Amino acid sequence: MDLGLGGRTALVTGASAGIGAEIARVLAAEGCALHLAARNKQRLDELAQQLRDAHGVRVLTHPVDLRSAEDIDALLEDIGAPDILVNNAGDIPAGNLASIDARTWRHAWDLKVFGYIDLSRLVYARMKEQGRGVIVNVIGSAGERPDAEYIAGSTGNAALMAFTRALGSKSWRDGIRVVGINPGPVATDRIVTLIETNPRFADMAADFPFGRPAHTREIADMAAFLASDRSGYTTGTVVTIDGGLSLV
Template sequence: MDLNLRGKSALVTGASKGIGAATAEVLAEEGCEVHLAARGAPALEDLARRLRVTYGVGAHVHPVDLRRSEDLARLAADVPDLDILVNNAGDIPGGSLDAVDGRAWRHGWDLKVFGYVDLTRLIYARMKTRGHGVIINNIGMAGERADFDYIAGSSGNAALMAFTRALGGRSLGDGIRVVGVNPGPVATERILTLLDASARSRSGAESAYTELTAAFPRGRAAAPREVADLIAFIASDRSAYTSGVVFTIDGGMSAA
């Protein structure tokens, strides 16, 4: 299916790996000019180079720390004519209430929760002036299926779900769509690390990791590309009447 995204301009945060890199690739494959933001410049440069060569699109690198307000402002200024923003960066720590102290909790929220909100505020204003745009928040299933052992992440994700619905419920009046995506477990470096820690805490055995993944639908975590394909569809005019909602892609886990 041609998503009619050719010639659009998209910014993907947390683009150096995982779902962010997969999303950048899908959008480039569809003909978007892509802007890649993350802290790791070498990984971004490698990805941008590959996207230019493989898909013949513009690919621009923005090494930024999205926890810093000055970096957010600089990033927004560097991409003034965006059609699509994909908020994706995040590293909220796992752990129960007694395991995640206030400093770690705030550090995680500064990137994923306040980073999403603050960058959206900056980009939304520019999109509103132009009269169109799409903002997609990659959030996470833990916001709807609260997890005692991921309490900071569950709380942050729930906040971003509310943010997405509140903003997206009225944003079409400004010509902008705001939509959320809630992936379940995805085969990224971060999720694999969290699963490994969870397995060790439950039994202390390496085999517990295999047992956890075996319990997933189809016996595996989702592939990053499976989430990225949904994000690309939502970003396109094929989904032009979609705003203020959050799509869950978890193989049915949150419905079980």
């Protein structure tokens, strides 16, 4: 399907693997020029070359740590004002209140929670100047279905859901849409490893809807649709893709 994204520019964070890399693949196939940001330069460069070869689009890579205000400032100096921002970077660890100490909690939130907020703040201002833009926040269904054994992630995701809904409720006045996606279990390397090595996750996997986690492509296709004008009346909304787990 042609989503009408050809010629637009997108910044995708956490783009070196998993959901972020798949979103980059889908946007490239739709004709977007891409800025790919993550810490792993080698993976970014390999993906960028694949996308250039496959789709003939412009792809630039940016090895940055989005916990760093200086890195965020430098990133935006390089790219200017993208038409689409996909906030996807994050690595909040599993654990309960006793096992996640203050330093670990803050380190995790500096990337996923404050990283999303800080980058959105700066990109939003640039989008406002040009009178258009879309911010897509890839969050996670633990914000809807809190888990005491994933307490930092559940709490952070709930905060980002509120952030998306609050910002998106008024962003249309500036010509900007802000939307979110809450993936449930997705077949990324991280989830597959957890299922193989963690008995708790293995037990959970036995009850996955349709007998499997989501494919990364299923999340990426939704991100591209939400970023497109075909979803032009959607803002302040968080779409859940978890096979119905959050309804149980």
